[in-house]
Amino acid sequence: MNSPASVASKPVPPPAKEGSASRRLPFDMRQLSLVGVLLALAVVGAIxxxxEFLAAENLRLILTQASVIGVVTVGVTFVIIGGGIDLxxxxxxxxxxxxxTxxxxxxxxxGGMLLCSVLVGVGCGLVNGVLVAYGPMVPFIATLAMLxxxxxxxxxxxxxxTQVVTVDAVLDLGIKDSYVLGVPPIVIVFAVVGVLGWLLLNRTTFGRRTVAVGGNPEASRLxxxxVKRQRLLLYLLSGLCCGxxxxxxxxLTGSGQNTNGNLYELDAIAAAIxxxxxxxxGRGTILGSVLGVLVFTTITNLFALNNLQTDIQQIAKGAIIVAAVLVQKGRSSS
Incomplete structure (x- = not known):
């Protein structure tokens, strides 16, 4: 049996980066497959x-609808990679x-509304992080209580x-006059968060520690x-993304409602998976999560355009999730 000293002397293996290879399937094949799914959905929509589907307005709508849940998914991805969950x-x-509002x-x-939104998100993330890291509580229970x-x-x-927004500066961000080269500000924010999330995960010590803690907490501690501080920071990051x-x-809606964000936790986790x-x-990619969000949003858009029932849409999403999990199990057992 190895002594604690000998275990501590063993370096933690570096995290797998996006684009690295596994023994059988290149790590970026999942992203390529998701791109293929998006192209297939585009073909279905074009047919x-x-x-309607190929209209610039509809494509902007897809990106806009993906933006809010996409930002949430970036934060959730970090939490899951770090070995936690956020419901x-x-x-x-x-x-x-x-x-x-x-x-x-x-x-x-x-400025006051933006600051308030961010502080509330970070505050909730702080509570989750303290309960999980220092409680200690199982992430499922702690975040379920927060839910x-x-x-x-x-x-x-x-x-x-419903609390209606009366601040013109906020409402103006949602009109076409605020678009930058035809792109809504909300979509630009999503793109910026996605890029920053990718850089944070793949190009910083924080990202490497996140992967290490999620892969083997005890080895990371040694x-x-x-480890506790890292988990706390991950939930703070998730709360920031929520804010x-x-x-x-x-x-987007010009209002605040207590029903906002309904089932976002399931959509975000599913997109990350x-x-x-x-x-x-211990493993995950921001690019893959973003593509997952786009796949689900495009499916929703196609169903709406073709006047298909919501229950069939949910079945299709469930089938995609099951297929993704089976692929994961196949790769982990290979």
């Missing part, structure tokens, strides 16, 4: 609804959107009513990584 993201988005908050204008608490607080603050997404949703993130932690 079934050529005038509270949808409720945090709802709470942040409601808190940021109260009359008192709107009196501070765009219930945040939803209840959002309902209490809003009294079940190698000198502050940003909440403000994006406010811009089909993008190659292991639920057991």
């Amino acid at each position: 079934t609804k050529p005038d 509270s993201v949808g409720a945090i988005v709802a709470l942040a959107s409601v808190w940021a 109260t009359v008192a908050t709107q009196d501070f204008g765009l 219930a608490s945040a939803r209840g607080l959002a309902l209490q603050i809003s009294d079940g009513k 190698a000198g990584i502050a 940003i997404a909440a403000f994006m949703l406010i811009v 089909i993008g190659g993130t292991l639920l057991s932690g």
Whole structure:
């Protein structure tokens, strides 16, 4: 048996980066397969609804709808790679959107609303992180408790009513005059968050520590990584993404509601899974998660254009998730 000293002397293996190779299947094959799925969906849309699906307005709509849940998914991906789970993201988005659209908050204008939304998200992430890292509580239970608490607080603050935004500077971000080269500001924010998330995961010590902690927490601790602090930071990052997404949703809808972010946690986790993130932690990619979000959003758009029932759409999404998990199991056992 190896002594603790000998275990500690063994270096933690470096994380696999996007583009690295496994023994049988190149790591980027999952991203290529998702691109193939997107192309196939585009072909289906071009055949079934050529005038509507390929219209620039509809393509902007797909990107806009993907942006809010996409930002949430970036944060969730980090948490899962780090060996955790976050079931509270949808409720945090709802709470942040409601808190940021109260009359008192709107009196501070765009800056006050944005700051409030971000602080609420980070505050909820801090609570999750403390409970998981220092509680210690199982991530499932801690974030489930946050889900219930945040939803209840959002309902209490809003009294079940829709809070309409009256700040012109916020509403103006959602109109065509604010588009940059035809691209809505919300989509630009999604792109920036995605790029920053990719850089953080693949080009920084924080990203390497995240992968190490998710892959083997004990070996990471013996190698000198502050595992508890790393887990806390991951939930703070997830909360930050929720706060940003909440403000994006406010811009998109012009209101704050306690029902916002409904089932975002499931959509975000599903997008991360089909993008190659292991639920057991230790591996995942931001690019894969973004592609996963785009796949689900495009499916939703196609079903809406073709007037297909929602239940069939959910079955299709479920089949995709099952297929992705089976592929993961096949790769891990090879």
